Amino acid sequence: MHNHLKQESDTVELIKVATFNLFNFIEPPGAYYDFENIYTQEQWQKKLDWITSYLNEHQPDVIGFQEVFSPDALATLTQACGLEYFAVLDEPDVLDGFIYSKPVVAIASRYPINEVHSVEADNQLAEMVGMPANFSFSRKPLRATVSIPKLGLCDCYVVHFKSKRPLFDAQTEYLSGKSQVQLKTGQLLAVEALAQWGASIVRGSEAALLRHAMVERRVQTQYPMMLMGDFNDGLEGGVLASLTSVDTRIKPDNVFGDVTEELQEYQLQDSYELYQKSQYSLSSQQRPATYYYLATGSVLDYILLSCEFDAKNSRSLAEVGRYETYDRHLINPSFDRDSQSTDHAPVMITLSIRH
Secondary structure (H helix, E strand, O other): OEEEOOOOOOOEEEEEEEEEEEEEEOOOOOEEOOOOOOOOHHHHHHHHHHHHHHHHHHOOOEEEEEEEOOHHHHHHHHHHOOOOEEEOOOOOEEEOOOEEEOOEEEEEEOOOEEEEEEOOOOHHHHHHOOOOOOOOOOOOOEEEEEEEOOOEEEEEEEEEOOOOOOOOOOOOHHHHOOOOOOOOHHHHHHHHHHHHHHHHHHHHHHHHHHHHHHHHHHHHHOOOEEEEEEOOOOHHHOOOHHHOOOOOOOOOOOOOOOHHHHHHHHOOEEHHHHHHOOOOOOOOOOOOOOEEEOOEEEOOEEEEEOHHHOOOOOOOOEEEEEEEEOOHHHHOOOHHHHOOOOOEOOEEEEEEEEO
C-alpha cells in the first residue's frame, strides 16, 4: 500500500473519502455478463471478507463504489462496517432473471445523506457536441448531498465513465453490412481504431456533460463538490481534460478581474495534485497506478475536489492531508488473501478540515 502520511495537527477534523471499483460485485446465484459467471458461495464469502477487511482497516467516512450488481448485499456489508447511510438509484440490466449487465454506482457514508439524485445529460448540449438527442450516460452518475461535520452539506458525485472497450466489433459488426470480403489485418486494425475512438468520444462527452451538470448545481447551491470514481482514462490524456480545464477565451465579468480566479469557484482539481502541494506531502515519488493491463500500470481512479479543498484558495475550508492507493493485491498478490478481490486499487484521501 502506498500511504503518504505526515502527523496532522490536533486542531483539525479528519474526513476520509474513498473510491472503490468492486469488480463484479454480484451475489450468487446471479451471473455477471454470461451464464457461466456465477460465484460459488465460498468465492462470494471471500469477496465479502476482502471488502470488509478494507473498510475496517481504512475506515473511510464517505466511499463511492463502481461495478455494483447487488446493492442490497453491499448496503448490508457497509452498514456492518459502520457506514450507516447508503444510496443507489440506478438498476443493472437483467436477462433471463439472473444474467446481469450494466452495473451501477453506489455511495456509503458515516454521515447523513440528505438528498440523492441521478445526474442526466443536458439533451440540447449533448446534440451540440454531436451526441444523439437521447444521449444518456453509460452508467448514470449519482449525486449524494452529504452532511459532513464542520464542512456542512457537500455534493458527492460517484461515476463510472465509458470504458475503453471498442464501441463495436471490427470483425463482426462492421463486416456484417459488407459483402463477404476478407479484409486484411491492417484494414481491421484501422476499423478497430475507429471503434476505440468512438468509445473515447462517448467517455469525453460524458465527462464534459457531467461537468456542466455539476456547475449548474453549484450555481444553485454553492455546496462544496467531490467527484469520485473509475474514469476509465487518465486525466492527462486529453479525452477527460474538460473535467479540470480552465483554459478559456471568456472575458472576465470585471474589466480589471482575472477570469481564472472567477472560474476557480467552479473548477475541479485532482486530489493527488492538491496533496502534493499541501503542507503534509512527504514525497514527490511517482504516482501509484490504480489498474494494470498486462505489465502496464495506469491511473484510472480519481477523486476530484472543488476549491474549498485547496488550501491556497480564498474559499478554502480544508486541505488534502493524505493520499493512499491500496495496491498490494495488484503488485504483490496472495491467492489465499486476494483471489476474489478487485482488479482496481481503491483510492482514499484524508481531508483536514479546519475548525
